[in-house]
Amino acid sequence: MTDRGTKRYAGIRAAVVGTGLIGGSVLLRLAESGLDVAGWDPDLATREQARARGVAAPDTLEQAVADRDVVFLGGPLPTLPRTLARVAAATAPGCVLTDVGSTKVEVAEAADRLGLTDRFVPGHPMAGAESAGLAAASTTLLAGAAWVLCPAPGAATAGFRWLTGLLVELFDARVVPMSAPAHDSAAALASHVPHLLAGALAGAAQRAPLRDAVLALAAGSFRDGTRVAGTPAERTANMLLGNRARVLHELADVTEFLDGLAAALRAGDAAALTARYAEAAAVRSALLDRRYAERDREFPAEGDHAAEVTWLRELGDAGGHLTGCRVDTGSVAYTAWLPVTD
Amino acid sequence: MTDRGTKRYAGIRAAVVGTGLIGGSVLLRLAESGLDVAGWDPDLATREQARARGVAAPDTLEQAVADRDVVFLGGPLPTLPRTLARVAAATAPGCVLTDVGSTKVEVAEAADRLGLTDRFVPGHPMAGAESAGLAAASTTLLAGAAWVLCPAPGAATAGFRWLTGLLVELFDARVVPMSAPAHDSAAALASHVPHLLAGALAGAAQRAPLRDAVLALAAGSFRDGTRVAGTPAERTANMLLGNRARVLHELADVTEFLDGLAAALRAGDAAALTARYAEAAAVRSALLDRRYAERDREFPAEGDHAAEVTWLRELGDAGGHLTGCRVDTGSVAYTAWLPVTD
Numbered sequence: 001m002t003d004r005g006t007k008r009y010a011g012i013r014a015a016v017v018g019t020g021l022i023g024g025s026v027l028l029r030l031a032e033s034g035l036d037v038a039g040w041d042p043d044l045a046t047r048e049q050a051r052a053r054g055v056a057a058p059d060t061l062e063q064a065v066a067d068r069d070v071v072f073l074g075g076p077l078p079t080l081p082r083t084l085a086r087v088a089a090a091t092a093p094g095c096v097l098t099d100v101g102s103t104k105v106e107v108a109e110a111a112d113r114l115g116l117t118d119r120f121v122p123g124h125p126m127a128g129a130e131s132a133g134l135a136a137a138s139t140t141l142l143a144g145a146a147w148v149l150c151p152a153p154g155a156a157t158a159g160f161r162w163l164t165g166l167l168v169e170l171f172d173a174r175v176v177p178m179s180a181p182a183h184d185s186a187a188a189l190a191s192h193v194p195h196l197l198a199g200a201l202a203g204a205a206q207r208a209p210l211r212d213a214v215l216a217l218a219a220g221s222f223r224d225g226t227r228v229a230g231t232p233a234e235r236t237a238n239m240l241l242g243n244r245a246r247v248l249h250e251l252a253d254v255t256e257f258l259d260g261l262a263a264a265l266r267a268g269d270a271a272a273l274t275a276r277y278a279e280a281a282a283v284r285s286a287l288l289d290r291r292y293a294e295r296d297r298e299f300p301a302e303g304d305h306a307a308e309v310t311w312l313r314e315l316g317d318a319g320g321h322l323t324g325c326r327v328d329t330g331s332v333a334y335t336a337w338l339p340v341t342d
Numbered sequence: 343m344t345d346r347g348t349k350r351y352a353g354i355r356a357a358v359v360g361t362g363l364i365g366g367s368v369l370l371r372l373a374e375s376g377l378d379v380a381g382w383d384p385d386l387a388t389r390e391q392a393r394a395r396g397v398a399a400p401d402t403l404e405q406a407v408a409d410r411d412v413v414f415l416g417g418p419l420p421t422l423p424r425t426l427a428r429v430a431a432a433t434a435p436g437c438v439l440t441d442v443g444s445t446k447v448e449v450a451e452a453a454d455r456l457g458l459t460d461r462f463v464p465g466h467p468m469a470g471a472e473s474a475g476l477a478a479a480s481t482t483l484l485a486g487a488a489w490v491l492c493p494a495p496g497a498a499t500a501g502f503r504w505l506t507g508l509l510v511e512l513f514d515a516r517v518v519p520m521s522a523p524a525h526d527s528a529a530a531l532a533s534h535v536p537h538l539l540a541g542a543l544a545g546a547a548q549r550a551p552l553r554d555a556v557l558a559l560a561a562g563s564f565r566d567g568t569r570v571a572g573t574p575a576e577r578t579a580n581m582l583l584g585n586r587a588r589v590l591h592e593l594a595d596v597t598e599f600l601d602g603l604a605a606a607l608r609a610g611d612a613a614a615l616t617a618r619y620a621e622a623a624a625v626r627s628a629l630l631d632r633r634y635a636e637r638d639r640e641f642p643a644e645g646d647h648a649a650e651v652t653w654l655r656e657l658g659d660a661g662g663h664l665t666g667c668r669v670d671t672g673s674v675a676y677t678a679w680l681p682v683t684d
C-alpha cells in the first residue's frame with residue numbers, strides 16, 4: 001500500500017464505531033496512514049486494546065465521533081441501524097457515514113427511514129477471517145480488497161465520490177459500485193451460501209459415526225470446504241438472517257445444481273456428470289483468469305447524477321470496479337475497469 | 343523428508359504404472375530417494391516427459407514391471423482392475439502390488455476376483471491438486487500425507503507391513519490402516535461430497551444472471567468453497583462413480599444438515615441457527631487442534647494375523663495412524679498414534 005493517500009486525505013478526521021475484526025482493521029489502517037482517527041466500541045476491554053495499540057478510544061460514542069469528517073460503522077449487523085441513528089445525531093450534516101456490514105438492504109432502508117440517505121453510503125469490504133475481535137484485526141486485512149459502495153443519485157453522490165477516493169488511496173481498494181439489492185443478491189452467492197454449505201459439511205462430519213476417520217483423511221477439499229464453518233457462529237447467523245430471502249433464493253439454485261449432479265451420479269451417467277463439472281470448472285477459470293480493460297469515464301460534477309449512478313451500478317453488475325475518482329472543476333473522473341470476456 | 347529410507351529400502355526395485363499427478367509424484371520421489379525405479383504410462387508423451395526428468399520409462403508395461411519388488415498402480419480409476427491384471431501377469435508372486443486410487447472397494451474386489459489378495463495392498467495417499475498429469479507431479483506432493491493402506495489377514499499382512507515401512511521412510515507418510523469399505527465411507531465425506539458441494543456452488547454461480555458481480559465479490563468463502571470444482575471434470579466424475587452408493591449416502595446426511603440450517607434461517611430462528619453453527623465449528627476445532635498420543639503395539643510375526651488386522655482397522659477407524667513398522671525375529675512392532683479426545 002502506498003502512502004500517497006496521506007497527501008490527499010491528510011487533513012481529515014475519521015472515526016470508527018464498532019471496532020471488531022473489520023471495523024478494527026479500518027481503524028488500524030487509518031491510524032497507520034497518519035489520519036486523526038478515533039475508535040469506539042461498546043466493549044470496555046476493546047477500547048483499552050485500541051489504546052494499547054496507540055489509537056484514541058474515548059469512553060463515549062459521542063466523544064469519538066464529534067467533529068469528524070467521516071465515520072465508519074462496524075459491529076454486529078443487527079446493531080447497525082441503532083448505531084447509525086446515534087452517530088448521525090452526534091455528527092454534523094457534512095459528516096459522511098458508511099458501514100462495513102455484510103448485507104446492505106437492511107441498513108440502507110434504516111438510513112432511508114432516518115432521513116440519512118444524503119450522507120450515508122452503504123459499504124462492504126469483501127474480506128474476513130475465521131477469527132474475531134480487535135485482537136485479530138490488522139492494518140493489512142483489507143489491503144487491496146474488493147469494497148462495495150452503494151451510490152445513490154442526488155446529494156448522496158458527493159459522499160460516494162469522496163469515499164471512493166479515500167478507500168482507493170488508503171486501502172488500495174477496488175471499489176465495486178452496486179445498488180444495495182444487487183449487492184445482497186451477489187453476496188448471497190459469493191459469500192452467504194458458501195457459509196451454509198460449509199456449515200452443512202462440517203455439521204454432518206461432526207455427527208458422522210466415522211468422524212475421527214474422516215478427520216484423519218481430510219485433505220484439501222474438506223479443509224477448504226469447511227473453513228468458514230469455523231467462523232463465530234453468531235456472526236454467521238446474523239449475516240444469513242440479514243439477507244434471508246436472497247440467501248434462500250440463491251441456495252435453491254445451488255441445491256438444484258447439486259440435485260442434478262446427484263441424479264447423474266445415481267444414474268451412473270458419466271457423460272452428464274462430466275458435462276456438469278465442466279460447467280462448474282468454467283466459473284473457476286473465469287475467477288482465476290480474469291483480465292480487465294480500463295474504461296474511464298467523466299461526468300458533470302453538478303446535476304442530479306442520474307446518468308452517473310446508472311453507469312456506476314451497471315459497472316458493478318458487470319463485475320467491474322473503480323480504482324480512482326477525482327473531482328475537478330466542473331467534472332468528476334472515474335478510473336474504471338471491466339472484466340474482459342473472451 | 344529424511345534420507346534414512348534409502349538405507350532400509352536401498353536395494354529394492356520399484357515401478358509405477360500410470361504416471362499422472364499422483365503416480366508421477368510417487369515415481370519422482372522414489373527416483374529422488376535413489377531407488378531403482380521405472381515408470382510406465384500408456385501415453386507416449388508422458389513416457390517421454392518421464393525420461394526428460396531422468397527416470398527410466400520403457401516402452402511397454404511388461405518391461406517396466408519385470409523383476410520389480412513393488413509396483414504402484416495409478417491412472418484413471420476405471421482402468422485400475424485391468425492394469426492390476428496386466429501387472430500381476432508380468433510380475434513374480436513375491437512382488438507387492440498397491441494402487442493410489444481414490445476409492446478402494448472396487449479395486450479390492452477386482453483383486454479378490456483375480457486371486458491377488460495375498461500380494462495386492464489397496465492404497466490411497468490423501469493429497470491432490472487441481473492440476474493433472476506428470477507435468478504437475480512433484481517429489482513433495484505426497485510428503486507427510488495421510489496414506490491409507492488396507493490390511494488383510496493371512497499372507498497379505500506381510501505386504502502391508504513392508505509397504506507401511508516403505509511409505510513412512512520414503513514419503514514421511516502417516517499410514518492410516520482401514521478396511522476398503524471403511525475407507526470408502528470416510529473418503530465419501532472427507533473428499534467426495536466436498537467435490538459435489540464445490541461443483542454445485544460453482545455450477546450455480548456459472549449460471550447466475552449476476553455471475554460477473556458474484557466473481558467481483560468472491561472472497562475467501564467462495565474461492566475455498568469452489569476450489570476443487572476446478573479439478574479435471576473426468577477425474578472427478580470417475581471418483582464419484584467409483585464410490586457411488588457411499589457418496590449418495592453421505593450426501594444425504596449433509597443435505598439433511600443443510601435443510602436444518604435452511605429451515606432455521608427461513609423461520610428466522612437465530613438460536614437454532616447459532617446452535618447448528620456451533621456444532622459445525624466443533625469439527626473445525628477437532629480438525630485444527632488434533633493432538634495424538636503414542637500407542638505402540640507388537641504382534642507375533644507369524645500366524646493368521648487376525649488380531650493384528652483387527653487392531654489396525656480399529657486404529658484407522660478411530661482416526662489413528664502409523665509412523666513405523668519393523669519386523670524383527672518373531673515379532674512385528676508398530677509405532678502408532680491415536681487422537682487424544684479431551
